[in-house]
Amino acid sequence: MGSLRVTLCTIAALGAVAVTPAAHAADGGVSLSPSSPRPGGDITLRVDGCPQRTATALSKAFVADARLTLAADGILVGESRVRSTAKAGTYDVLVACGEESRTGAVTVAAKGAEQSVRHGPQPSAPASPTAPVRAGGGGTSRLAMVDAREAGPGTAHTVTGLILAGVAATAVALRSARRSRRPR
Numbered sequence: 001m002g003s004l005r006v007t008l009c010t011i012a013a014l015g016a017v018a019v020t021p022a023a024h025a026a027d028g029g030v031s032l033s034p035s036s037p038r039p040g041g042d043i044t045l046r047v048d049g050c051p052q053r054t055a056t057a058l059s060k061a062f063v064a065d066a067r068l069t070l071a072a073d074g075i076l077v078g079e080s081r082v083r084s085t086a087k088a089g090t091y092d093v094l095v096a097c098g099e100e101s102r103t104g105a106v107t108v109a110a111k112g113a114e115q116s117v118r119h120g121p122q123p124s125a126p127a128s129p130t131a132p133v134r135a136g137g138g139g140t141s142r143l144a145m146v147d148a149r150e151a152g153p154g155t156a157h158t159v160t161g162l163i164l165a166g167v168a169a170t171a172v173a174l175r176s177a178r179r180s181r182r183p184r
Helices: 002-026 138-145 155-181
Strands: 030-033 042-047 054-058 066-070 076-081 089-097 100-108
Touching: 030 089, 030 100, 042 054, 042 066, 042 089, 042 100, 054 076
Parallel strands: none
Antiparallel strands: 030 042, 042 076, 054 066, 054 089, 066 076, 089 100
């Protein structure tokens, strides 16, 4: 009787494991958060089971194609923004994953509809640059942070300028003296 229970439990476990990938494959392996974004809202895409380290997600609902990269948990993750002109409805999402592709769908909510909860910080403004990024430059990054109009030239600049002016004046005086001694 004990071996019959073990056999039945093993068959049930194998059946559950065999059905799980098929159920996951039925939704294409593409998950979206929030599930019903408003026009102009951000959306996070997660794709499971892709053999590549990167992928691209395409949809008529997106402003631009979403580039997905491999996260620490082995799932491809990326973000995009829903077009502000997108009409309420369901849009297909195609994820190009090397030679394979995955499909999913995003349901855009009406503009006045309540938006699903998004985890993490909410963007306060559109993601577009408004000023140059202060990065790189090696040793010059410190100089980029200082406004030259406020700091002005220092003592070292003044001394260097006076020495260069003196050398130039001496060179002009010597040349003029040479020309005046030369017979005509």
